[in-house]
């Protein structure tokens with residue numbers, strides 16, 4: 001029986017392709033720590049995200065490659081791990097943050113905050129380090145959704161003598177909301193410049209530490225706040241939340257086009273269709289298309305971007321949100337499964353974007 005060599009193992013693995021990135025695992029530097037002891041072959045596959053939906057597929061392809069090209073009787077031990085990819089280079093701001101994802105909608109009330117909260121928790125549950133900035137000055141709902149309405153972030157002095165703000169941590173996510181600065185029932189109206197400067201503080205003065213994904217829950221529509229955000233941070237990509245309803249779709253399209261303006265130029269990672277259909281708890285297999293059918297898919301197809309997920313309208317999603325325990329926390333529920341899949345799809349598109357698209361810079365605007 002021929003001796004198994006490291007070269008033979010790497011050669012076999014160089015035939016295994018990462019389907020999304022279109023290159024083989026060896027070229028992508030995804031194989032580490034190859035060890036051979038007799039007929040036992042072990043190595044580590046470093047995925048681009050812990051939320052990789054192709055984890056099992058890649059694992060099985062590696063095993064097959066060793067059995068067909070190296071030794072059909074080899075004992076193959078594969079450790080699947082991840083190192084989240086990034087395109088960020090000059091890190092004057094948010095130095096420990098790998099990817100920044102803006103969640104936007106055209107119209108208000110389409111469930112953008114609900115989707116963002118569950119997406120953040122779902123990503124964190126895969127093992128990713130996740131932060132969330134609630135930039136929705138029109139109605140900051142994250143304190144309520146995370147059950148943190150009375151929380152007030154702690155301010156401390158950093159090593160440089162400057163004040164730093166400690167984000168609130170809930171359900172595995174680091175959180176900052178404009179709602180923490182003023183109680184929900186107060187009559188403060190966040191005017192543009194005041195809101196912009198508060199949001200800038202969230203980016204420059206909050207002690208975010210190291211994060212794989214920082215989600216930005218944007219206000220609905222297109223506004224100065226959107227400009228502030230893209231001017232302050234290099235956004236990796238945007239996702240657009242819409243319902244299938246015509247009026248929502250028309251506004252979502254405007255939102256999408258805003259990110260594509262040459263002076264903004266943030267890649268749109270895809271569309272999330274919320275309230276895609278209604279499913280009553282007692283008839284879990286029934287779908288009622290209350291707001292029309294296929295609108296999110298149509299929008300995605302028109303703009304040649306992925307449909308990242310379809311979230312049904314389910315009473316428990318609203319109830320869980322109102323109780324401060326988002327649906328994603330209800331293990332084994334159908335809603336949690338849907339948000340889990342959504343997280344995988346968003347993480348996957350971030351990895352693809354990092355592998356193929358040009359860098360996004362902070363937008364410089366002349367005003």
Ligand SMILES: Nc1ncnc2c1ncn2[C@@H]1O[C@H](COP(=O)(O)OP(=O)(O)OP(=O)(O)O)[C@@H](O)[C@H]1O
Pocket residue numbers: 105107108109110111112113114115136138139141219220274275311312313314315316317318319321322
């Ligand atoms: N898939 C869903 N199923 C059931 N209820 C939902 C779903 N998505 C959102 N909701 C409910 O719809 C209402 C609006 O949702 P949410 O506050 O997330 O919208 P939004 O787009 O962030 O609103 P705004 O832009 O005005 O802040 C909330 O009561 C929420 O619980």
